[in-house]
Amino acid sequence: MIQWKLATHTITKNREQYLPFILASTMLIAVNYIFWSTTLNTSLKRTINGNVAVNLMFLGTIFVTLISIILMLYINRFLIKQELNELALYNMLGFAVKDLKKILLIQVILLFMISTSLGLVCGVVFGKIFFLVLNALVQGSHIVEQFKISSFVLVILTFGGIFLLLFLNDIKNIYKISPANLWQESQKAESEPQGNLLGGIIGIALLTWGYGIAVRTQPNMKSMLRFMLAIIIVVLGTYLFFIFSSIVFLKFLKNKKKFYYQPSHFISISDMLYRMKQNGASLASICLLCTAVLVTIVGTMSLYVGQEHLINNWNPYDFVISQKTPVSQNAYKLLEQTATEQHVKIKSIHKLAITTPVPISIKNTGITPGFKGASHQMATLTVDNYNQLENTNYHLSPHKILIYSEDKPIIPKKMFINGQEYHTQIISHFNFAFSYQRSTLKPLFIITANQKIAQSVNPNSWLYVLGFNTGGTTKQVNKFAVKLPGALRLKTDNYSAIPIVKKAIHALFGSLLFIGGLISLTMILVTALLIYYKQISEGYADRARFQTMQEVGLSLDETKQAIRSQVLTLFMFPILGAVINLMFAFPAIKNSLSLFSMYNLRLLVVVTLVTLFLLITYYLVIYGLTTKIYTKIVEQRSHNLE
Incomplete structure (x- = not known):
């Protein structure tokens, strides 16, 4: 069957893009399995504060499922964009739209089967380790690992639905464009976005409003609800700030002639400005994910580390x-x-x-x-x-x-x-x-x-x-x-x-740290994959432009310098934004912990600084690895020119 061969050929040929997709979906399936397995565990429910732990696990499961849907749609958007070239070629060779649909269906089924098989195996294997960790964290509340068919069924149904959604989204892309312009769609470039000063001002105003609410948060349930509102406001403000204010800022730099017309600055600023609308949303997402990791780990780790102090209090x-x-x-x-x-x-x-x-x-x-x-x-x-x-x-x-x-x-x-x-x-x-x-x-x-x-x-x-x-x-x-x-x-x-x-404190805080750790692990994975696919996507988009610039005299060293300048600038914005978000969220975190009678400010500061150091280190490692991948993609044509 020719469609089967073409589908498998596409996956094997583009393994640089599909292997991370399989890795991502495998890990998300494994994490979802661990969440469902823990949520449905009857021995956890029988522990002190077991009902609270189970309810929190269920909320964590919903959150991880939503994250899985969003991430896989994001990655799939990149994959289908790269695949449009091959689909256009098949269409020109006489394949009808129904044949293209069959190719996509076979690809989705293959990816689903591979990812689900690997994910469930990893979930079972790592689930044993995580149950040992959970037992160690709750200290004395013996939780027995249980194999339930319902956990497997729920994960398979969940990701079956996600992969079906990916397939329908791919089909929509085929119907949306005509065979005549299918080839051009994957090559279509974005026009330079217009700086929206009003959007940037609204973003800054929302951030100021949200930060103000967070700083004034008091240790009571009414203030905690207001803090939830502050989170929503800061999320909206962050997206508006990164999308619009970044464009205004880059246009400001562009108008500084002495600065802008230096080779490295010219290339990086013009390139970032060229695609900043999409970049802004991606950078805001990375910033918010890093913020969520920081807040989650700081909160749950502070409670767990400070539990003996709380007990003595x-x-x-x-x-x-x-x-x-x-x-x-x-x-x-x-x-x-x-x-x-x-x-x-x-x-x-x-x-x-x-x-x-x-x-x-x-x-x-x-x-x-x-x-x-x-x-x-x-x-x-x-x-x-x-x-x-x-x-x-x-x-x-x-x-x-x-x-x-x-x-x-x-x-x-x-x-x-x-x-x-x-x-x-x-x-x-x-x-x-x-x-x-x-x-x-x-x-x-x-x-x-x-x-x-x-x-x-x-x-x-x-x-x-x-x-x-x-x-x-x-x-x-x-x-x-x-x-x-x-x-x-x-x-x-x-x-x-x-x-x-x-017994009660160890069970509650141990469960909180376990759930927070799993959610943070998921968000760290999502952050790494967002950065990876963002770098690959931009690498392929920039490759032709760097080739053109080298043809008119840009040296290889200048190319590398421009790459470092662009990537460093883009990467520093999200982590800097996450640190600022954490600074303004710190009073709310402190007051939230006081709801658990946790008043040890020195401990909270130490946990915050250690968490910041670890996340920034991880972020820089991802920065280094993805920069190498970006450079490799951009330089592929460069070496061919020599």
């Missing part, structure tokens, strides 16, 4: 019990009895009496209670209680207070609280500092001279808190942690045990 001791009434002697007896039954030793018990925390905002002149603009939750205690816990010897006058908060907010030396002026002193240690009911607000403790002043600062009722560590095997302590709430009739909000908290 919730539980300064192994067990923390809080209630509205003083702990009775009978409760102490039940505590000791339960510990004895589970062969657990209770170490020294620490007692704390605080006023029930109230949300506050810290102003230049004082503290204002209320949820509006709240940044901390404030509790008060007496100096005698603090001295007893910390083994210190502070003495306070009625108008002096000590203030402790881990995040060390800026506190004036004199401040008003509920109409009363106090002299303040910041202290750096409070071993019993904890986040009451795991609030999203940062805990702040005020130590006063006596109970009367403590309640004038915070009129809320008193809260009586016990904290103690335990001795025993892990199994014994875990059993004790499960038995104690029932023995003392404790509510969930009033009881926090490190064995239970650790």
Whole structure:
């Protein structure tokens, strides 16, 4: 069958273009399989916070599927454009449109079969590794790998639909153009785009608006929804900025005669301007993908790395019990009895009496209670209680207070609280500092001279808190942690045990990092492929122009210099844009993490810098590799001329 031979010949002949396509679709199929396999895993659902993890995995699956559709349509657009030459030749040789459709159908079926087979095999193999990673991340929640036929079926149906969409898109390209101009379509050049100053201004305005919303994001759900709006605004602004502002900027450089008429600048600027409308969209996509990778990794990695700090913030001791009434002697007896039954030793018990925390905002002149603009939750205690816990010897006058908060907010030396002026002193240690009911607000403790002043600062009722560590095997302590709430009739909000908290936090944050890592891996792959096909596409488009310029005297060294100048300029825009996006998103990331009671700014900064370094390194490696491919394509004709 001649159509079969022509279809296979096209794939093997153009393997430089089709092998990356097969690699991309194989990896996307593998990632989709891992997502579906994890989403449908019943043992994951049975873990602590398992329902949350499964729902997040499902959202991740939808996201990866959408990314797969977009990327494969993008790559296919490049492939069909390159293939139009051969289709035109076949048409001139007498092949009808139905024959061309058969060739395309055979190609799509072959690519689908190869990609699906390789992708599912890779998915199963790498799935084993990823399940080991997931088990290591969740620390203690044993998740069993499960082979479900439904995972295979869903992946095959999903990518069957995607490849069908690619085929229909190819058919549309055939019908859209007549046989007479089919050959010319693949060679059609874009006219120089007109700089749209209004579009550029709108893009900058949208970016400014989006950045403003992101910077003002507060740690509450209303602000988080506004941050989602900011993301959409920044996406639109980024596309408009790269498409229109870049054209205006290049035209500005073109008008600088001394700069523009240097050989390397002349070639790179004129070439970029020639196709900037398409380039702008591609560069914006790369910029946004890099931004998404940075935000995802910084957020999930910060949570995972900082989880021990978070656990200590919730539980300064192994067990923390809080209630509205003083702990009775009978409760102490039940505590000791339960510990004895589970062969657990209770170490020294620490007692704390605080006023029930109230949300506050810290102003230049004082503290204002209320949820509006709240940044901390404030509790008060007496100096005698603090001295007893910390083994210190502070003495306070009625108008002096000590203030402790881990995040060390800026506190004036004199401040008003509920109409009363106090002299303040910041202290750096409070071993019993904890986040009451795991609030999203940062805990702040005020130590006063006596109970009367403590309640004038915070009129809320008193809260009586016990904290103690335990001795025993892990199994014994875990059993004790499960038995104690029932023995003392404790509510969930009033009881926090490190064995239970650790298991829940490890399961949740481990799952988040796993999902974030998989999504980031997908976006990194997509970024690399976008860059690769962009370079190949431009290489073939530029080859004839470089040949013409060499015929009129451009040397090989000048050609290489022009290539480096053009590629470097194009490549630096997206990564620079991603860094700027991350800078403005940083306050929103910080405040989003505080919803998980994560306030460690130093850790967040370190994770951000390390992630930036790794992504920029990866980006430069891709830049180097694709530049070599671009240079090789452009120089193919050059060597033939010599």
